[in-house]
Amino acid sequence: MPPMIQITHLRKEYKDLVAVQDLTLELEKGDIFGFIGPNGAGKTTTIKMLATLLMPTAGSATVDGIDVVKYPEKVRSVVGYMPDFFGVYDDIKVWEYLDFFAAAYRIQKAKRPQIIDDVLALTDLTIKKDAYVESLSRGMKQRLCLAKTLVHDPKVMLLDEPASGLDPRARIEIRELLKELQSMGKTIIVSSHILPEMEEFCNKIGIIERGEMIVAGDVNTIARQVRGQHTIEIGVVDELERAEAILLGMSDIIREVKRTSGLRKLTDAAELGIAQTLQKNGHSSSGGIVQIGYVGEPDEEYRVLQALVQANIKIRMFHTPSADLEDVFLRVTKGHVN
Numbered sequence: 001m002p003p004m005i006q007i008t009h010l011r012k013e014y015k016d017l018v019a020v021q022d023l024t025l026e027l028e029k030g031d032i033f034g035f036i037g038p039n040g041a042g043k044t045t046t047i048k049m050l051a052t053l054l055m056p057t058a059g060s061a062t063v064d065g066i067d068v069v070k071y072p073e074k075v076r077s078v079v080g081y082m083p084d085f086f087g088v089y090d091d092i093k094v095w096e097y098l099d100f101f102a103a104a105y106r107i108q109k110a111k112r113p114q115i116i117d118d119v120l121a122l123t124d125l126t127i128k129k130d131a132y133v134e135s136l137s138r139g140m141k142q143r144l145c146l147a148k149t150l151v152h153d154p155k156v157m158l159l160d161e162p163a164s165g166l167d168p169r170a171r172i173e174i175r176e177l178l179k180e181l182q183s184m185g186k187t188i189i190v191s192s193h194i195l196p197e198m199e200e201f202c203n204k205i206g207i208i209e210r211g212e213m214i215v216a217g218d219v220n221t222i223a224r225q226v227r228g229q230h231t232i233e234i235g236v237v238d239e240l241e242r243a244e245a246i247l248l249g250m251s252d253i254i255r256e257v258k259r260t261s262g263l264r265k266l267t268d269a270a271e272l273g274i275a276q277t278l279q280k281n282g283h284s285s286s287g288g289i290v291q292i293g294y295v296g297e298p299d300e301e302y303r304v305l306q307a308l309v310q311a312n313i314k315i316r317m318f319h320t321p322s323a324d325l326e327d328v329f330l331r332v333t334k335g336h337v338n
């Protein structure tokens with residue numbers, strides 16, 4: 001199967017400004033790609049080229065195997081595009097608004113009512129079917145715009161900052177909706193300049209800065225590449241100091257040991273020594289959570305757990321928190337903005 005989206009050395013110039021340069025990317029069906037970058041980085045320009053609304057200066061792109069420059073009409077039938085800014089129409093009801101777009105996509109009149117009901121249900125707007133568009137809250141308008149991009153059941157969705165300007169509750173609603181679209185097997189590109197909202201549902205991310213894709217790929221792989229290590233959180237029922245001492249002893253695969261909860265902040269080995277002495281003398285120690293920076297091979301993480309278990313440390317948690325994209329972003333970008 002060809003990739004659902006294939007971008008090859010794509011370039012866009014606006015007069016003497018290069019907005020996008022040498023951008024290459026491949027996405028499979030079902031991928032949710034978080035397109036991340038500061039304002040002015042080139043996200044909107046890239047998305048508009050995929051949506052066939054801007055002509056590339058050079059390079060090429062295909063959606064579902066269809067060339068965006070050669071067959072824009074065909075591409076539009078498989079793509080749902082939600083722009084970063086959209087006008088909503090006054091004096092029109094929610095269902096009329098959707099009916100208008102369904103007609104524009106040449107969906108037969110007889111089929112439209114069912115489709116409208118379906119997209120309203122999906123975007124949780126059923127009760128607003130007969131409301132006027134201008135009476136909707138900003139979050140609802142955003143969801144209506146998403147509903148609009150779904151009327152022709154596109155395989156690919158291009159969503160340009162769909163959660164921007166929304167309050168936290170409305171952002172969560174958009175996020176839930178994207179997860180639902182993901183479960184329907186859609187391929188989605190979603191742009192944002194805000195990172196944490198992406199990590200929950202994107203399986204791939206790309207970071208763009210000044211028109212160039214700096215890194216792109218699987219979320220956790222990128223996090224590991226950028227950091228050269230990844231975080232494991234370990235919770236112990238008691239004997240936190242002894243657990244820390246064991247971890248510090250594994251310096252071949254553990255770079256840092258940091259206490260995130262517990263009684264005292266662990267600073268150095270001397271302090272650890274005190275803790276161990278206290279313990280030998282019969283003082284009990286408390287439990288807590290330590291974070292380690294693991295630098296070993298991904299499939300040898302078990303060695304850490306094994307060492308703790310063999311030492312009879314009572315473990316209640318051992319996991320890798322999802323990649324902290326904020327951290328990745330700060331490491332990769334240097335804060336340049338066009």
Ligand SMILES: Nc1ncnc2c1ncn2[C@@H]1O[C@H](COP(=O)(O)OP(=O)(O)O)[C@@H](O)[C@H]1O
Nearest residue numbers: 014019037038039040041042043044045046338
């Ligand atoms: N129509 C245009 N004419 C000239 N320059 C533009 C135009 N649209 C965008 N740009 C410039 O191209 C760069 C990329 O913009 P854009 O793709 O909107 O970035 P983003 O969506 O990441 O914020 C910016 O420097 C922006 O000012």
Ligand SMILES: [Mg+2]
Nearest residue numbers: 043044045084
């Ligand atoms: Mg933009």
